[in-house]
Amino acid sequence: MTDASRPVTLSDVAKSAGVSLATASKAMNGREDVAESTRRRVLDAADRMDFTPNPAAQSLMANRSRTVGLLTSDLVGRFVMPVLMGAEDAFGAGRVDVFLCDARGDSVREQHHLRALVSRRVDGIIVVGSQTDSRPSLGQKIPVPVVYAYAPSDDPRDVSFTPDNRAAGRTAVEHLLALGKRRIAHISGERSYAAALDRAAGVQAALADAGVPLVGEPLFSEWSEQWGRDAMALLLQRHPDLDGVVAASDQLARGALETLRELGRDVPTDVAVTSFDNWEVLATQARPTISSIDFNLQDLGRAAARSIFDTLDGDPPAPGVRYFPTRLVIRGSSVARR
Amino acid sequence: MTDASRPVTLSDVAKSAGVSLATASKAMNGREDVAESTRRRVLDAADRMDFTPNPAAQSLMANRSRTVGLLTSDLVGRFVMPVLMGAEDAFGAGRVDVFLCDARGDSVREQHHLRALVSRRVDGIIVVGSQTDSRPSLGQKIPVPVVYAYAPSDDPRDVSFTPDNRAAGRTAVEHLLALGKRRIAHISGERSYAAALDRAAGVQAALADAGVPLVGEPLFSEWSEQWGRDAMALLLQRHPDLDGVVAASDQLARGALETLRELGRDVPTDVAVTSFDNWEVLATQARPTISSIDFNLQDLGRAAARSIFDTLDGDPPAPGVRYFPTRLVIRGSSVARR
DNA sequence: CTGTTAGCGCTTTCAC
DNA sequence: GTGAAAGCGCTAACAG
Numbered sequence: 100m101t102d103a104s105r106p107v108t109l110s111d112v113a114k115s116a117g118v119s120l121a122t123a124s125k126a127m128n129g130r131e132d133v134a135e136s137t138r139r140r141v142l143d144a145a146d147r148m149d150f151t152p153n154p155a156a157q158s159l160m161a162n163r164s165r166t167v168g169l170l171t172s173d174l175v176g177r178f179v180m181p182v183l184m185g186a187e188d189a190f191g192a193g194r195v196d197v198f199l200c201d202a203r204g205d206s207v208r209e210q211h212h213l214r215a216l217v218s219r220r221v222d223g224i225i226v227v228g229s230q231t232d233s234r235p236s237l238g239q240k241i242p243v244p245v246v247y248a249y250a251p252s253d254d255p256r257d258v259s260f261t262p263d264n265r266a267a268g269r270t271a272v273e274h275l276l277a278l279g280k281r282r283i284a285h286i287s288g289e290r291s292y293a294a295a296l297d298r299a300a301g302v303q304a305a306l307a308d309a310g311v312p313l314v315g316e317p318l319f320s321e322w323s324e325q326w327g328r329d330a331m332a333l334l335l336q337r338h339p340d341l342d343g344v345v346a347a348s349d350q351l352a353r354g355a356l357e358t359l360r361e362l363g364r365d366v367p368t369d370v371a372v373t374s375f376d377n378w379e380v381l382a383t384q385a386r387p388t389i390s391s392i393d394f395n396l397q398d399l400g401r402a403a404a405r406s407i408f409d410t411l412d413g414d415p416p417a418p419g420v421r422y423f424p425t426r427l428v429i430r431g432s433s434v435a436r437r
Numbered sequence: 438m439t440d441a442s443r444p445v446t447l448s449d450v451a452k453s454a455g456v457s458l459a460t461a462s463k464a465m466n467g468r469e470d471v472a473e474s475t476r477r478r479v480l481d482a483a484d485r486m487d488f489t490p491n492p493a494a495q496s497l498m499a500n501r502s503r504t505v506g507l508l509t510s511d512l513v514g515r516f517v518m519p520v521l522m523g524a525e526d527a528f529g530a531g532r533v534d535v536f537l538c539d540a541r542g543d544s545v546r547e548q549h550h551l552r553a554l555v556s557r558r559v560d561g562i563i564v565v566g567s568q569t570d571s572r573p574s575l576g577q578k579i580p581v582p583v584v585y586a587y588a589p590s591d592d593p594r595d596v597s598f599t600p601d602n603r604a605a606g607r608t609a610v611e612h613l614l615a616l617g618k619r620r621i622a623h624i625s626g627e628r629s630y631a632a633a634l635d636r637a638a639g640v641q642a643a644l645a646d647a648g649v650p651l652v653g654e655p656l657f658s659e660w661s662e663q664w665g666r667d668a669m670a671l672l673l674q675r676h677p678d679l680d681g682v683v684a685a686s687d688q689l690a691r692g693a694l695e696t697l698r699e700l701g702r703d704v705p706t707d708v709a710v711t712s713f714d715n716w717e718v719l720a721t722q723a724r725p726t727i728s729s730i731d732f733n734l735q736d737l738g739r740a741a742a743r744s745i746f747d748t749l750d751g752d753p754p755a756p757g758v759r760y761f762p763t764r765l766v767i768r769g770s771s772v773a774r775r
Numbered sequence: 776c777t778g779t780t781a782g783c784g785c786t787t788t789c790a791c
Numbered sequence: 792g793t794g795a796a797a798g799c800g801c802t803a804a805c806a807g
Binding site: 102106120151152153155156158164166169175176177179180183187193194196197198199200201203208210212214215216217218219220242273323324325328354357361378379380381384385386419 | 444489490491492494496497502504512513514515517518521522525530532534535536537538539541549550552553554555556557558580605661662663666671691693695716717718719722723724725
Binding site: 445446448458459462463466490491493494495496498499 | 802
């Protein structure tokens, strides 16, 4: 498994090409002041010997490592994986590599990882939260660009990218309204979550704009299927004429769908349901499948990565929170299958 | 955001402590041949100046980068996150950092990332698959230790760690038997998956050992809730006296539970259900919650990380596939809540 | 015990 | 155009 042979160095290549170390370096780095024929020879030799430059030596000189850190507390990977993929897209796979550090919700461990990343001279850090509530800033004293994804920083001087939950709430309602629904209720999770409040605000704003009253008050409790079931039962009891539900998460929607089925309401004909997250394992397996708002996290990751490079290139994005557009994925819970 | 000041180097520290560079280095690295008082002074200075050694320089000397690559195709992070956490545990957070590379199921991209990792001089590579079927080996020519986690390599010369699905199947059955169930059926996913076959084999072996026949044949089709629902309906129709079901995944179990409830069977009193994966978002939100077999992926990650270091230390693990013990998490689908 | 010296692999002046 | 030499930050001999 382990190959004993010492990795080939640039001076091996230079020797083989019959040039000096310095010339070989120039040839490799595509600098102008080297004869085309010489460059050919060096490149050929490098290729033949399967040379790859030692990044440690390059970092040492350049004081850049072509790596970025992804600092997260998202234990299940629900948010961090799409962001990672977006970042890889933006960086170009293999050109920049990503250190993934999981702080597990522990700020001591976070500090630890942060120090490690900084001492590794990463070129930037992407901080990925698992809620859209703002999180404590890492501070302004970090010697590399930092960008916050999903969970924005609480310091307006930082650069943060987060989904536009308010607009997403509007989208959910507008979809139901477009389907002709007029008796729409809202089931949500814990009131302490920014996501819950923002989505509810969007829902209410869209209804207000349409001059359609919300059925009852938004029901807040917890982010669980059980609450989805209970809340739905409560709603149907109080408002039997209800014809649309916006659930604030796919979990809540699943619970709601169960109750609707058990109480004999047809979805989407009697009651249409939309939700948020577009967590495939939940949304595509439910009966019926769930229309859900996707947060385009991969785009968000791409943008975060780009903002790091832009900062490095002296063209930093405006500080503050930037809200990302979301997208409704329509499934069986709002539109009947053919 | 960007701090202009050059990072402090060891020679800054040495100067400030009034010693030579070499002495400072020795003091920092805890070598014996340095006076205690001197060490104090150096350490204090380092601390005060917030010195962290430049890992590029260290790598250059040591020819080790204190990084490992995690190469995966697990887009949803279901398997890779626990493995990552285990690896971080074994490495000690921050002492070794992990490059996470997502190949997205594309072997070209995988090769790309592999080359990038090797040229970065990672100290080892952990390959994480998303099924327990064996996957193509990366080959024997990689100059660093490679270990396969979850999906074993198809080359017996490689080191692979994978969950013991056969034993897990036994465990699931033994649990049901211990509850007094004797009419046990098995619902599974796609027959082409090693996980499906291994779990089924374990189920049948445990039943055979107990002298209890399996109810019907194992039902293979697809890994979906819908199939779980349909398979359960089929089973109840053919074998109304059934009292236990082993579902090969939490998704299948959720489907099965739905059908059981709709057909008026009490779980776990009439029919007890166990499954595999212990995917929390599914298992803990179902009604009732699902008893499920956890694959201890964090342990698996820890072991994978350790095996890399052992190899580096000249003490490589035996090649071949090592099967990891699993653990049953008992919930409401097999034991009634108090 | 401490300091001097020589690299690790690479890039970069700056003479030739 | 090309190459000799200096040095990035650190560790490892080897002298003192």
